[in-house]
Amino acid sequence: MSANLFHGDENCVGNITSCGTESLLLAMKTYREYRGKGDVIMCVTGHPGINKGCNYVGLNVVQIPTDEKKRMSVAHLKKAISSKTVVVVCSAPQYPNGVVDDVPELAKVCKSYGVPLHVDSAIGGYVLPFIEKLGKYKFKPWDFRVDGVTSINADIHKYGYAPKGASMLIYRNSTIRRNQYFSFATWPGGIYISPTAMGSRNGGCLSGGWGSLLHLGVEGFTSITAKVLEEVEKLVKFIKEDAELDLEAEPDSTIVSFHTKSFSCYLLADALEKRGLFVEKQSNPESIHMTIMPNHIGKVDNIIKAIKECIAEVKKNPSQYDLGSKAMYGMMAKIPDEAIT
Numbered sequence: 001m002s003a004n005l006f007h008g009d010e011n012c013v014g015n016i017t018s019c020g021t022e023s024l025l026l027a028m029k030t031y032r033e034y035r036g037k038g039d040v041i042m043c044v045t046g047h048p049g050i051n052k053g054c055n056y057v058g059l060n061v062v063q064i065p066t067d068e069k070k071r072m073s074v075a076h077l078k079k080a081i082s083s084k085t086v087v088v089v090c091s092a093p094q095y096p097n098g099v100v101d102d103v104p105e106l107a108k109v110c111k112s113y114g115v116p117l118h119v120d121s122a123i124g125g126y127v128l129p130f131i132e133k134l135g136k137y138k139f140k141p142w143d144f145r146v147d148g149v150t151s152i153n154a155d156i157h158k159y160g161y162a163p164k165g166a167s168m169l170i171y172r173n174s175t176i177r178r179n180q181y182f183s184f185a186t187w188p189g190g191i192y193i194s195p196t197a198m199g200s201r202n203g204g205c206l207s208g209g210w211g212s213l214l215h216l217g218v219e220g221f222t223s224i225t226a227k228v229l230e231e232v233e234k235l236v237k238f239i240k241e242d243a244e245l246d247l248e249a250e251p252d253s254t255i256v257s258f259h260t261k262s263f264s265c266y267l268l269a270d271a272l273e274k275r276g277l278f279v280e281k282q283s284n285p286e287s288i289h290m291t292i293m294p295n296h297i298g299k300v301d302n303i304i305k306a307i308k309e310c311i312a313e314v315k316k317n318p319s320q321y322d323l324g325s326k327a328m329y330g331m332m333a334k335i336p337d338e339a340i341t
């Protein structure tokens, strides 16, 4: 189902993994076996799961900047790619700003060097195809239609609406995927063959993912996506029109990021949090991040109203809202001591 959705042909193969991070880790392991050790080129906006995967399997990360639209810079890829490049990783969309990288142009560069291109579509895999079906896309093809894309990961447990624990990792062909397998033949317990990073796996998560895709079907996904996009469009229109706010980038999908002009946007985030509205704070540069999901359908008008009121409150009394907060991904409240090196 997923390979079809991403326009793969009958040669496509894949596995269900437990999360986007496991998919990325496995992809890095696969490309290390396929191509040897060396550099992985990613954009600064690429998910840290890529860095984590490279760290685990001993690959060197080369980070390149974005262009002015927050897409992975094609010009910088041309400068960075070399005989040491194992794989290039781009995103559809990248998480911080919901922007789909220019996959066709990146793929051209990769192809000319014989370098594989992996697309991280953890958060976009089960929403971009339906945005496209609705004719509302502003992005270029990002999937197996693009010659040069060799693998894609997509999380069923995000916009596939499955319980946490289900992600897909799909390869263009089995020649690449065979490098993903781990096998060990001489153990007294028998021949050990394991396709993914996990050993024993949770069949509940797998069937939850399968059930979600079957239950909603293409029609279900398309109609949910239409409603979510309506909310996204409302929010984007408000941000563009509000004198205090500025979009970080024109979003291609269901993620909206923005900043304030006359005060730190962390104060606005804190003011919203005091009201029980949790928005993510981002850094480099400071911004606010909102992922619009089906549970926000019909609620964005209220969120806009709250943002307007919070801007007015912060302007009146900025010191009241300085909670000394940090930009932490994934709803982590504070930095654990063990994480400080």
Ligand SMILES: *Cc1c(COP(=O)(O)O)cnc(C)c1O
Binding pocket: 018, 019, 020, 021, 022, 047, 049, 091, 093, 094, 095, 120, 121, 122, 123, 155, 167
């Ligand atoms: C969420 C996400 C990941 C990581 O997925 P997990 O399931 O949280 O491990 C990777 N890449 C992108 C773009 C994501 O949004």
